[in-house]
Structure formats: structure tokens, C-alpha cells
Amino acid sequence: MTSAVLVEKKKLKKPPLEIHYLGDRVLRQPAKRINRVDETIRQTAREMLQTMYSSDGIGLAAPQVAIHKQLIVIDCEPDNAATPPLVLINPQIVGASPELCTAEEGCLSIPGVYLEVVRPQVIEVSYKDQQGRPQRMKAKGLLSRAIQHEMDHLTGVLFVDRVQNGLVLAEALNKHHFSMQAVRPI
Numbered sequence: 001m002t003s004a005v006l007v008e009k010k011k012l013k014k015p016p017l018e019i020h021y022l023g024d025r026v027l028r029q030p031a032k033r034i035n036r037v038d039e040t041i042r043q044t045a046r047e048m049l050q051t052m053y054s055s056d057g058i059g060l061a062a063p064q065v066a067i068h069k070q071l072i073v074i075d076c077e078p079d080n081a082a083t084p085p086l087v088l089i090n091p092q093i094v095g096a097s098p099e100l101c102t103a104e105e106g107c108l109s110i111p112g113v114y115l116e117v118v119r120p121q122v123i124e125v126s127y128k129d130q131q132g133r134p135q136r137m138k139a140k141g142l143l144s145r146a147i148q149h150e151m152d153h154l155t156g157v158l159f160v161d162r163v164q165n166g167l168v169l170a171e172a173l174n175k176h177h178f179s180m181q182a183v184r185p186i
Helices: 039-054 142-152 166-175
Strands: 059-061 071-074 086-096 101-106 113-120 124-129 136-142
Touching: 039 059, 039 071, 039 136, 059 142, 071 142, 086 142, 101 142, 113 142, 113 166, 136 142
Parallel strands: none
Antiparallel strands: 059 071, 071 086, 086 124, 101 113, 124 136
16 A cells, blocks of 8 residues: 555664754644655655654654645554555545544654644545555544644644643643743634
8 A cells, every 4th residue: 555655664763854843933834735746755755754653653744844745644553564654645634523532642743742632533534645646535543633633734733732721731831841832722
């Protein structure tokens, strides 16, 4: 399925890309659609996966590494070499369940902060794969949450913007030396 972008699921001492953190303006800029899926895009996806695995993440959006393209990579099973990662280019949510669920989220751009966020339980997403072919999939559980979380990055939204308990949010951010002023509540 993603053979064109397979990388070894291991930590690198020096990942190829640098992750940006809450407060950095690059995280708030909207990503541009990708017009042509080519080897450059596949190489970017490979480097994003290597960076994600090196940081113990399960998802990474291009804006987090200062690449303003609609590209996300996800691997909900980073310890399972048999499960290929997902590469979603120009993803769009085309359907969402009315059922919502609350679960704890974290983000490679806000290390150490884990807070509850409410999101639709099931989504249907359309996207292009690493070969540029249109795809559509239904996602639930952790995969649904990871896709929604990473897609938020494509519009400059961070999970802390969705946290409803401002007191808990302020406490968690302060504890990890992040500023509440970097949050843009939705």
C-alpha cells in the first residue's frame, strides 16, 4: 500500500527534519494543496516518517516541520514492522459521525502536554496516496483521532486550541514552559 515511502521504523540520532514547537509562527500558517505527487513529495513523506519515528510519534503533519504542504503521515502501530504507515496527501474529511468521543491527545510540537479533546468518533476521509491516486477510507478509534489531529495542523490549528478546560490547559502549558498566549481557542 505505501511501498513507495517505506522506511525502517527506528529512531535516528539525527532525524532529517526539525519539529517546530507551540509559539512558532510556522505552525499557524495554512498548508497549500499539492498539485503533483512526485518523487520529491515521496521523499518528503519518507523524511517525515523518519522524523516521526525518531520522536516516538504516531503522526506528523508537514507544517510541523515547516513544510507548508497538505501532507500528513500516520502510523498507529510504530512498533509493528508489518503494518505500513499511512501517507495522506490533500486529505479532506468528507463525513463524520454525530457520535463524539473524548480522549487524551499529545503532540510532537507540544512535548509533555497531554489533554482531553472532543472529536467525532468516526470519519470518512478522501486523499491522494503516495502515487497520486485518489483514495477514500473510513477511520475510527485512534486512527480517526490521529487523522483529525494531523489535519488540524494543515489549517494552523493545534490540539490545545480545542481543549475546553482552560484552567487545566493553562496549568499543563505552564508546567512545560509554553505560553497560553500561543493558544487560539476554537
